[in-house]
Amino acid sequence: MDMFNLEGKIAIVTGARTGIGQGIAEGLAEAGADIIGAGHAPMPETEAYISGLGRKFRYYDIDLVKQDGIQGLVDYAVREFGRIDILVNNAGIIRRQEVLEFSESDWDDVISMNLKSLFFLSQACARVMKSQGHGKIINIASMLSFQGGIRVVSYTASKSGVAGITKLMANELAKCNIQVNAIAPGYIATNNTAALISDEKRSAEILGRIPAGRWGTPQDLKGAAVFLASKASDYVNGHILAVDGGWLAR
Ligand code: NAP
Numbered sequence: 001m002d003m004f005n006l007e008g009k010i011a012i013v014t015g016a017r018t019g020i021g022q023g024i025a026e027g028l029a030e031a032g033a034d035i036i037g038a039g040h041a042p043m044p045e046t047e048a049y050i051s052g053l054g055r056k057f058r059y060y061d062i063d064l065v066k067q068d069g070i071q072g073l074v075d076y077a078v079r080e081f082g083r084i085d086i087l088v089n090n091a092g093i094i095r096r097q098e099v100l101e102f103s104e105s106d107w108d109d110v111i112s113m114n115l116k117s118l119f120f121l122s123q124a125c126a127r128v129m130k131s132q133g134h135g136k137i138i139n140i141a142s143m144l145s146f147q148g149g150i151r152v153v154s155y156t157a158s159k160s161g162v163a164g165i166t167k168l169m170a171n172e173l174a175k176c177n178i179q180v181n182a183i184a185p186g187y188i189a190t191n192n193t194a195a196l197i198s199d200e201k202r203s204a205e206i207l208g209r210i211p212a213g214r215w216g217t218p219q220d221l222k223g224a225a226v227f228l229a230s231k232a233s234d235y236v237n238g239h240i241l242a243v244d245g246g247w248l249a250r
Contacts, residue, residue, distance in 0.1 A: 003232040007032030010081040011229065012073070012125065014064060015091030017043040019190030020140060023218025024088055024225040029055040031226045036077050038062050039091060064091045064117040065109055074124040083132050086229045087125040089118040089162075090140045094155045094192055107154040114158035119165055122180070126173055135178040138228045139166050141240055143247060145184055163240055170238030179237050181228045186244025188216040212245030220245075 011028050015021035016037035025035050026049050034056035037043045040063045050057040060076055062069040077084050092114045095106035122137050129135025143149075144156040145163035162182060170180040187206050189197060197203050197215070207215065224243045227233050242248050 004226055004230045005032055006086075006226065006230060009033040009085040009229070010036070010077065010083055011086035011088060012036045012038055012077055012084060012121075013088040013090055014038045014062075014121070016046050017041055019192060020185060020188055020218050020221055021088070021090035022046050023221050024090060024138075026050065027219075027222025027225050028086065028088075028229055029053050029057070030222070031230070033086065033229070034081065036060055036073075036080070038064075038073055040064070064121075065093075065113045067112075067117055067120050070117065070121050070124055073121070074128060078128060084125050084128050084135065086136045086138070087122060088138045088140070088225065088229075089121060091117075092140060092158075092192070094152055096151045096195060098151055099153055102153050107157075110154035111158050111161075114155070115161045115165075118162060122165075122169060126169070126176070126178055129178045130173075130176040133177055135173075135176075136229050136233070137169065137173075137178065137180040138225060139180070139182040141166065141182040141184040143184060143186055143242075143244060145182070145240060146248060166240060167238040174237045179228070179233060181233065181236055181238065182240045183221060183224050183228065184240050184242045184244065184248075185221060186210065186216055186242065186247040188218065188220070190218065209250055210245045210247055211250055214245065216243065216245055 011033045013025040016025035029050040036058045038060045047057045141162045142159035145159045149156045166182040
């Protein structure tokens, strides 16, 4: 199992306070990594869990709807730990409204965070990864990287874009020994999907389509994240790994 071992690795995980980002940060730490949790509110639960494993955890305060803090985060990681082995671009937002009513601010905020910050943080980390001779970038995509969805037009645009730039970055960065891949979670019970879960009709429709017969949990993402962060995936480039209980296969 040594090829999955992340001991001594430094990972930045954006949005590690709750949900999928918390699950992934905890999973990477279980495999041995030290974690910088980047987000706009402290992450005491994540910190307590990771410290309890004997791994280091640092919180870095950043608003990822904007791009002006990105270089500061990367500089902090290098100053604190000397390198960045793994970046998980997890932080993401969603806005729900019909196409005919969708506002420009709901378009701009989602695209700015889910797509623009994801790219510019990846670019800044990739510069460090290139100089150190290795790196792993894991983007969090979505079922809406493949499908249209309903009432979430800027989110679908952003996640379809994430799938595209994952492949583009993988193409350009493979020669630097940087692997860029994505995880496409299915329907996972988190704050992001709370509105769907509380809508009884939509919730039942969604559940009825999941072959696994249950919603996913943030813990379900740990294995895919550890794989894509580890040596086990050194020849995997530009792949979008669905962790969806079979949703796309249906
Ligand atoms: P979540 O619990 O709402 O997580 C979103 C994370 O992003 C939180 O940690 C949040 O921090 C952080 N965040 C929000 N606004 C931010 C900002 N301005 N600056 C920095 N960080 C910010 O929902 P989630 O479901 O785990 O979502 C995580 C990722 O998975 C997202 O990219 C989402 O699109 C994707 N995803 C989710 C599902 C699903 O079914 N849940 C499916 C496919 C993809 P706070 O909690 O402090 O606000």
